[in-house]
Amino acid sequence: MLDPKFILENLEAFETKSKLKGFSFDPITYKKTYEDRLSLLQRVEKLRSQRNDYSFKVSQEKDPTQKKTLISEVQTINQELKSLEVSLRDIEEVFSKILLSVPNLPSDDTPIGKTEADNPIIKTWRSPTQFDFPFLNHIDLIQKWDIVDFQRATSISGSRGYALKTWGFILERAIFSLALDLLRQRNFQILHVPILVKREAMEGTGYLPLGADDAYQFEKDDLWLVGTAEVSLMAFYQNTQFTETDLPLRVCAVTPCFRREAGAHGKDTKGLYRVHQFQKCEQVIICPPHKETSDKLQEEILGNSEALLQALELPYRVVQACTGELGFGQVRKFDIETWMPSRENYGETHSCSAFYDFQARRLKMKFQGEYCYSLNNTLVASPRILIPFLENHQQQDHTLKIPSALKPYLPQEYPSWMK
């Protein structure tokens, strides 16, 4: 959500820039609804003011006849008010719906484009792994080492199911331990948050109403499974007035994440790339409302993820999301793509977004009378990270080479295929 007045004053920008992001915004409807609402509000407030005056006079009036006249005066006003208040409520409902559906503006430095092909590459760390032997894809590697079961998992969970088996799980857990240590060293608080949340939490972070199709919902209780811990971490601090010493607030969480992947039917159905349930370590920052602060912190959380990938010795590149690739509430986004040999390409593993006050406004987070800014980035998400991890580190003899930074997090005794 954005400042209604700000939208009114920048109708043209919202029309053109919404289009660039792939959302639609109708300035004429917005302006009309805004103005209708305002004039109705003014009429209602005037009547209420009159009513308050008369009511007070009733309490002062001693003469019963006079009193009766006054009371009937108020009743007349109330009759008029009644229908106006109904209209006001209606138009307010319409207006707030419109307001919730206005996308955030992209930052000025966001490149214009439609698809990921239009995302400029910002930097590349190490070049794609070169194999001088025929390498296997992660699905074959998994089978060889017996660390993931797709078939049985799918039979109990439906499509896109998977189950990590002993060393698959141990590897994943080690990566998350390394990840959390890295963030703790960088002054992040760790929060173990709920992942089953109320509607308000989903709305507050901007995943509802527009993202409803991609989220799992328990209708009976109107509870939702989060698609990212960003929802829980942000909502955790709703209705908060922050002081100088609180900000910037750096928090992270490792949680399961759930995505219906509606609209991705038949896409990436094989392997660990696109699944309904996964594990993610998410970084969230809430900061004072300044563009420069936001930009700086976005660099920081991007750097954290890069540090982890470097520790894991995985080649990656950073791209900036073009306008068409920006989410509804996002102002500026960088994706990290990690080299996935089997795809002969980089694949998205991280998403680093700045929202400015878009989320804080919905969640009512304030700092010195203004709405805070918020940012988030993946630190690592599994099992997707296992694709580059397994594929890039495979050796000619079908063993897996463990990067030295990860070794302290693994048990002393390795299976024969790990080294």
Added chain:
RNA sequence: GGAGCGGUGGGUGAGUGGCUAAAACCACAUCCUUGCUAAGGAUGCGUAGGGGUAACUCUACCGAGGGUUCGAAUCCCUCCCGCUCCGCCA
């Protein structure tokens, strides 16, 4: 799931139909005092929206939403949240 109690400003907490946006205390801010001195005093201090160049003014808000009433923090209904006891249970 059953029974009971409760939700008031940054905090504690008073307030059961009309000068109550809401006492008091604490915290906070500015100023004064400096022989009651690790103290004393004065003043200020909620949020959102509307009107006004401004001083200022109007409206709404006492968990949320409805209702009763000329008038609701106060009465009624529904919901949400919390606490206590009981039941069930990992």
